[in-house]
Amino acid sequence: MDHFDDILYDRSDGVATVTINRPERLNALRAQSYEELIQALDNAAWDEKVGVIVLTGAGSKAFCIGGDNA
Numbered sequence: 001m002d003h004f005d006d007i008l009y010d011r012s013d014g015v016a017t018v019t020i021n022r023p024e025r026l027n028a029l030r031a032q033s034y035e036e037l038i039q040a041l042d043n044a045a046w047d048e049k050v051g052v053i054v055l056t057g058a059g060s061k062a063f064c065i066g067g068d069n070a
Contacts, residue, residue: 023059028068
């Protein structure tokens with residue numbers, strides 16, 4: 001599996017969970033985040049053991065506030 005810095009990827013019981021993991025930035029997406037999301041979603045989409053993809057955000061303040069220049 002690929003190594004990710006800005007997201008978490010977990011696959012269990014036919015469910016792939018992709019978590020944006022930048023709660024200190026309210027899960028704002030930077031270029032690296034987009035690249036990792038694309039890779040994770042591509043992995044899940046082509047995995048025959050995955051029937052459901054869940055996209056979520058870490059922390060309790062925000063799912064994702066949008067883009068980040070950092």
